[in-house]
Amino acid sequence: MATDQPSPEVALVRYLRAQGFTVEAGDRPGSYRVTAHRDAPMPRRPRLSLPDDLLTEYLNELDRTPGAAPGLSALSLTEVHLEEALAAGVDGQNQTTAVGVRRTPQGAVEWFWHREAEPGPPGGEVPQADLVWRADRPR
Known part of the structure; x- marks a missing residue:
């Protein structure tokens, strides 16, 4: 990486x-909290995990994986994933609690995205799983 380019974390x-x-810096390198989007508070204050060493390893793996980022750089694809994770969700409330990169117990680097369960339908009514859609007209 050229020295005049910012690190992936900074970018x-x-x-x-x-x-x-x-985006506010957390208590350790690569750790952040997202507190608002366009001045609207984000009540869950999602945690970002973007340690530069893991992020660089993750982006390099994406670059080496054929078809992983068609038409985009690995960094651009990661930008899309981050924005998707942090954009508004159900009723304008984002369900994301944490997103970023981490090391698995097996030693690999992976992308993760943790979300709270989305609220059920209004009134607490849960649709029945055995409903069947039929194209026949009622008689």
Whole structure:
């Protein structure tokens, strides 16, 4: 990577801020909290895990995987994934609690996205699983 280019971590945080997210540094390197989007508070304050060493390893793996990022750079694809994870969800409330990269127990680097369960339908009515759609007209 050229020395005049920002690290992937810095580039992703800058990207999110340019998209209107308020990103605050956490208590350790690569750790952040997203507190608002376009001045609207994000009550769950999603945690971002973007340690530069893991992020660089993840992006390099994406670059080496054929077809993983068709037409996009690995960093651009990761920007899309981050924005998707942090954009508004059900009724304007984002369900994301944590997103980023981490090391698995097997030693690989992976992308993760944790979300709270989405609220059920209004009134607590849960659709029955055995409903069948039929194209026949009623008689």
